[in-house]
Amino acid sequence: MESLHKNKTWDLVKLPKGKKTVRCKWVFKKKEGTPGVEELRYKARLVAKGYSQIPGVDFTDVFSPVVKHSSIRALLGIVAMHDLELEQLDVKTAFLHRELKEDIYMQQPEGFTVSEKEDYVCLLKKSLYSLKQSPRQWYKRFDSFMTSHDFKRSSFDSCVYFKKNSDGSFVYLLLYVDDMLIAVKDKGEIRKVKAQLSEEFEMKDLGPTKKILGMEILRDRKASKLYLSQKGYIEKVLCRFNMQSAKPVSTPLAAHFRLSTALSPQSDDEIEYMSHVLYSSVVGSLMYAMVCSRPDLSYAASAFGRTEDGVIRYVDADFAGDLDRRRSLTVALSTTEAEYMSIAEACKEAIWLKGLFSELNEDLQISTIFCES
Incomplete structure (x- = not known):
């Protein structure tokens, strides 16, 4: 006051x-x-x-x-x-x-x-x-x-x-x-x-x-x-969702992991139970860590949320990853096309970053992009 x-x-x-x-x-x-x-x-x-x-x-x-x-x-x-x-x-x-x-x-x-x-x-x-x-x-x-x-x-x-x-x-x-x-x-x-x-x-x-x-x-x-x-932030997130005793693993998510509607709650009891699960909050917490300092969480956050930054980039894409509809905002006819779509997004970010560095009196000569396929 x-x-x-x-x-x-x-x-x-x-x-x-x-x-x-x-x-x-x-x-x-x-x-x-x-x-x-x-x-x-x-x-x-x-x-x-x-x-x-x-x-x-x-x-x-x-x-x-x-x-x-x-x-x-x-x-x-x-x-x-x-x-x-x-x-x-x-x-x-x-x-x-x-x-x-x-x-x-x-x-x-x-x-x-x-x-x-x-x-x-x-x-x-x-x-x-x-x-x-x-x-x-x-x-x-x-x-x-x-x-x-x-x-x-x-x-x-x-x-x-x-x-x-x-x-x-x-x-x-x-x-x-x-x-x-x-x-x-x-x-x-x-x-x-x-x-x-x-x-x-x-x-x-x-x-x-x-x-x-x-x-x-x-x-x-x-x-x-x-x-x-982001150690403090991550520990706070783990405590919030009662996972402070969870067992650490070397990779964020197995490559073969897929979500499907078959895994969704089916019965009224399951739907009622899931209505109390803070699923969106968990995904949002993962995404914030990913955006700030943990690009290794990108695949996991993408899989659960239904997608980095620097001069050197690593990009990846999937093809028809949605088991139920296989739909996408952009239609790719092959895995190769899906890959170069993701490369194009990385290039746009690299061009923007080069412009920012130039304004701040830093000369960014070359951006190297690593990809699959």
């Missing part, structure tokens, strides 16, 4: 005739801290029930970009190659930094109804969390700030910013909602960027980057190497 009042998030007014209110609720969360930087914290956040907003009345455009995981890995590669400093910042209550264009009325938050104004409502002035337009409003505010301070927005990823200094060195900044990474050769330049950001937004300095989006970052600066690990 202190942050909400500090940012002057709303005014208490009488609800105009013909207007409807958006409801709100408190969300409580235990947030893990960053080792050596901050301890575990318990947070309470007031969120609007954005699902009750009316399109065209309460909001229009809602799209807001976030940095691609490929871009994060690309920057980490540059950091390791040139031994750059890599630090992390967090914007406190990021969404409250942008004015709302629409008139949105919200019920007073539970437990904080103003005495003698119980029938008043909150006329929102700032983009409260969980409003449909809040992420977009915040991104537009941050983008405007960055471009006004001589940073250029990447043409290949709208959440990658870079600036060339007079001495020829570069400053790189990546944004994922309210988390950001800053990479630069000189620590003094990092302090300068932090000072500029702190003048405009309320920031939390997390120091040298140790973890971002569930990926732990380990550096061996003498050997110019950087490692990504």
Whole structure:
């Protein structure tokens, strides 16, 4: 509530005739801290029930970009190659930094109804969390700030910013909602960027980057190497689905494994039992690990979810892998055609990555692609 009042998030007014209110609720969360930087914290956040907003009345455009995981890995590669400093910042209550264009009325938050104004409502002035337009409003505010301070927005990823200094060195900044990474050769330049950001937004300095989006970052600066690990994330997933005692195997999934409707629940009892199994959550957890740092899970995630990134690529494809329908969004007449379709996708990603590296002042000459057949 202190942050909400500090940012002057709303005014208490009488609800105009013909207007409807958006409801709100408190969300409580235990947030893990960053080792050596901050301890575990318990947070309470007031969120609007954005699902009750009316399109065209309460909001229009809602799209807001976030940095691609490929871009994060690309920057980490540059950091390791040139031994750059890599630090992390967090914007406190990021969404409250942008004015709302629409008139949105919200019920007073539970437990904080103003005495003698119980029938008043909150006329929102700032983009409260969980409003449909809040992420977009915040991104537009941050983008405007960055471009006004001589940073250029990447043409290949709208959440990658870079600036060339007079001495020829570069400053790189990546944004994922309210988390950001800053990479630069000189620590003094990092302090300068932090000072500029702190003048405009309320920031939390997390120091040298140790973890971002569930990926732990380990550096061996003498050997110019950087490692990504998701050990903590994977252990948490195993605990969530009661598999912490599961037996490890050397391969994620046997090559002959196939799913078919014959394996689906048939009887009413089986259907009822499976309705309580968090199957989609398991597949989603697998896919996130795959996207971040575990390409070896690709086949397993594809098989269960019914499909990487770098200069050197390994691609694979199947042909008529769906036992029941053998259907695909793209029709391949042979296993060979299925393979070169997957190669084409890898080539498109490689071309995009080459463009990103070029913008970031890195010359990527050749992309090697490995495939089957």
